[in-house]
Amino acid sequence: VVVFSSNPIPGNEKYVVRTVDGLMREGSAVIQNGKTHLTGVGPLHLSGHGYYDDHVKLISALNPKYYLPIHGEFHMLVHNAELAEKECAIPRDNIFVCDSGDVIEITPNGAKKNGRIPVGGIMYDDSGAIVSEVVLKDRIHMATEGMFVVVLTVQRGSGRLMTSPDIISRGFIYLRDSEELMGTIRQYLKQKVARSFGGKKIDLDVIKKELKDEITHILYDQTRRTPIVIPVINEIGGGGQNRDNANRPQQGAMANKPPRQVGGVVPKSPRKFPPRQVPDTEASDPSLRSHTETRAY
Structure with a gap:
């Protein structure tokens, strides 16, 4: 005989029922308050709290x-x-x-x-700092949907695409099995660069947001998944006149200054190498194509 002299705590009813079922399957007689009274003693349980x-x-x-x-x-x-x-x-x-x-x-x-003060479930990193809710949401998002990174290298001033866009996927898709989708993404990126750059003032933050939103839509239309999209834009060469940043010093003014002497010795100017030029169209030789990550995890 098993006697439950207490009432189930609100919210725990299904666990109590499961326990009672298990006891009865083993052949036990179960007596519960409110359902069975012991002869001559009345209810098994009134309250554990004061009135x-x-x-x-x-x-x-x-x-x-x-x-x-x-x-x-x-x-x-x-x-x-x-x-x-x-x-x-x-x-x-x-x-x-x-x-x-x-x-x-x-x-x-x-x-x-x-x-x-903060209460409830609080996550800490190895240094003891609190991990914010935003970071936790990003980690859960990456764990379930993966991450998709696009890297653009453009020439400052002209806005010309210097290399074919690099694409990195982690936990999302296997790139070698998705060549058609990658071709669609690359074509969109080239058109986006041609429209957004090219000698006019630009705001990289605005362009990155547009890239993130539009690539997210393309990926969802093709895969019905929404990985975290991270656009990266590298600007190389040029004088920086197309950047919307009036506080940046002019490159020419800095270049006209004579080199500073250290210990009576004038340091040599650093050697400059021209950036590697890659045609806008894909090269026929596979070894010359964009360096796209193909590993998937």
Whole structure:
């Protein structure tokens, strides 16, 4: 015989039922409060908590200066606080109804609420710093949908694409099995560069956002998946006149300054190498094509 003398906690009913079923499968007789009464003793369980009058008697006997109800749902705390104010004459300002995370500061001058602290499930990294909710969401997103990186190398000033776009996929698709999709992405990137660059003032942050949104739409249309898209734009060469940044010093003014002498010796100017030029069209030789990552994890 197994006797349950307590009532199931709200929310745990299915686990209690599962336990009772398991006991009965093993041949046990199960007696539960509210369903079976032992002859001559009445209900097996009344309550594990004090009743209204019990609370009044206890608070009156203790006669506290400050009162802080704890345990139970928030509406229960509110009712308990009202009981202390109405029945025990505790001033309302001396009663604290707190939620999880509220801080009560107690000093020789009294007690008061003083801010909040983080509560609940909090993730920390190896250094002990709190990992923000945004970072956790990104990690979950990458774990389920993967990551897709596009790298563009353009010539500053002219906006010409210096190399074929590089594409890196992690946990999303295997690039060698998705050549048609990669061709669509590369064609879009070349057209985007031609429209967005080319001697006019540009804002790289705006272009990156447009790339992210538009590539995300293309990938979803083709795969019904939404990986984290990270666009990277490298600008090389040129004088930087097309960048929307008035605070940047002019390259020519810096170049006209004579080299600074160190210990009576004038340092040599660093050797300059021209950037590697790659035709806009794909080379016929596979070894000359864009360096696209093909590994998948």
